[in-house]
Amino acid sequence: MKRIPVAILGATGTVGQKFVALLQGHPQFEIAELVASPRSAGRPYGEACAWKQDQPMPADVAAMTVKSTTDALTSPLLFSGLDSSVAGEAEEQYARAGHVVISNSKNHRMDPDVPLVIPEINADHFAVVERQAWNGAIITNSNCSTMFLAMALAPIQQTWGIEWVQVTTMQAISGAGYPGVPSMDILGNVVPFISGEEEKMEVEAQKILGRLDSEGITPAPFVVSAACNRVPVFDGHLETVTVKLADGAAPTMDEVAGVLAGWRGMPQEQQLPSAPERPIEVLTEADRPQPARDAWRNGGMSTMVGRLRPDPIGTFKMVIMGHNTVRGAAGAAILNAEAFVALGHFDRYR
Numbered sequence: 001m002k003r004i005p006v007a008i009l010g011a012t013g014t015v016g017q018k019f020v021a022l023l024q025g026h027p028q029f030e031i032a033e034l035v036a037s038p039r040s041a042g043r044p045y046g047e048a049c050a051w052k053q054d055q056p057m058p059a060d061v062a063a064m065t066v067k068s069t070t071d072a073l074t075s076p077l078l079f080s081g082l083d084s085s086v087a088g089e090a091e092e093q094y095a096r097a098g099h100v101v102i103s104n105s106k107n108h109r110m111d112p113d114v115p116l117v118i119p120e121i122n123a124d125h126f127a128v129v130e131r132q133a134w135n136g137a138i139i140t141n142s143n144c145s146t147m148f149l150a151m152a153l154a155p156i157q158q159t160w161g162i163e164w165v166q167v168t169t170m171q172a173i174s175g176a177g178y179p180g181v182p183s184m185d186i187l188g189n190v191v192p193f194i195s196g197e198e199e200k201m202e203v204e205a206q207k208i209l210g211r212l213d214s215e216g217i218t219p220a221p222f223v224v225s226a227a228c229n230r231v232p233v234f235d236g237h238l239e240t241v242t243v244k245l246a247d248g249a250a251p252t253m254d255e256v257a258g259v260l261a262g263w264r265g266m267p268q269e270q271q272l273p274s275a276p277e278r279p280i281e282v283l284t285e286a287d288r289p290q291p292a293r294d295a296w297r298n299g300g301m302s303t304m305v306g307r308l309r310p311d312p313i314g315t316f317k318m319v320i321m322g323h324n325t326v327r328g329a330a331g332a333a334i335l336n337a338e339a340f341v342a343l344g345h346f347d348r349y350r
Contacts, residue, residue: 162220
C-alpha cells in the first residue's frame with residue numbers, strides 16, 4: 001500500500017520531535033515535509049532542530065529542508081505540534097487550503113464543529129468534520145491529562161454512569177515542552193499551578209464522552225473538579241481520581257477492575273498500527289502505577305490504572321497514569337489519523 005505523505009507542523013519542538021520519532025517505519029504515513037518557525041525555515045532539519053529524543057535523528061529527516069508556516073504544502077495530511085500562540089490561525093489556514101490537520105494544540109478543541117477524539121471512545125465524532133466550512137478539516141486530540149482521565153472514565157460511564165469526578169494530577173515536566181520548568185523551580189519542589197490545565201480537564205472529558213446527534217455534540221452530564229500540579233518527573237502524568245457513580249450504583253472493586261481491563265474500542269477491533277492491545281491496563285501491585293516503571297508499557301499508548309478501592313465520599317477511587325508525550329500528545333494524534341483513514345473519512349480529501 002502506498003503511504004500517505006504527511007507534514008509535521010512545529011517539527012522542531014518537543015511534540016514535533018516525538019512525531020518524527022513515532023512515524024519512523026510507519027506502514028501508512030511517510031514524512032514528506034517539516035514545518036517550523038521562520039527562524040528555522042530554509043535550514044536542514046538536522047541543523048535547525050535541537051534533537052532531544054532517546055533515539056538518533058533519522059538521517060533522511062535530518063537532511064530535509066524546513067519550511068515555514070507561510071509556505072504552501074503538498075502533503076494532504078498534517079500533524080500539528082504547533083504552540084498555541086500560533087496554532088489557531090495556522091491550522092485554519094491549512095484547513096482552508098484543503099489539508100486535513102490532526103492537531104495536538106488546544107485552540108480548536110472546544111469548537112462545536114471540531115471533533116475532540118479518542119478513537120476508542122468516540123470515533124463516531126469524526127463525522128462532525130462534515131459541518132466544517134473549510135475545504136480540508138481540523139481534528140483534535142485532548143489535553144495530555146484529560147487523555148488518561150477520559151480513557152479510564154469511558155468504560156465506567158458506559159457501564160454505570162457517572163455523577164461526578166474529582167481528579168488531582170501530578171504532571172511531568174516534559175509536558176511543559178523544552179526546556180520545561182526552570183530547575184530551581186522544580187527540583188525538590190511541587191508547583192501547584194499549570195496555567196489553563198484545570199479548566200481544560202473540566203470541560204474536555206465531557207465533550208469526549210458526550211453524545212453525537214443531529215444537533216452536534218451534547219456534553220456528558222457529569223461534573224469534573226480538577227487540581228493540577230507540576231512535579232519533578234521527566235515523563236508520565238499520574239492522577240488520583242475519585243468517582244461518584246450515578247443512581248447509587250455500587251459495584252465491587254473486582255467488577256470495576258474487570259470492566260476497565262476488558263475494555264476495547266474501534267482501534268483494537270481494526271488493529272490499527274498504533275493501537276495498544278490493551279488500552280487500559282489494570283495493575284494489582286499496591287504501589288503502582290509509577291511513571292518511572294510504567295510510562296512506556298505498551299509503547300506508551302496505554303492508560304495504567306491501579307489502587308482501586310472504595311471511597312467514603314464517592315463510590316471508588318483509583319490512580320491512573322500515562323505517557324504524556326506519547327499517548328498524551330503525538331501518539332494520540334497519529335492514532336486519530338489512522339482511525340480517520342480506516343473509517344473512510346479521509347477519502348474525500350485525497
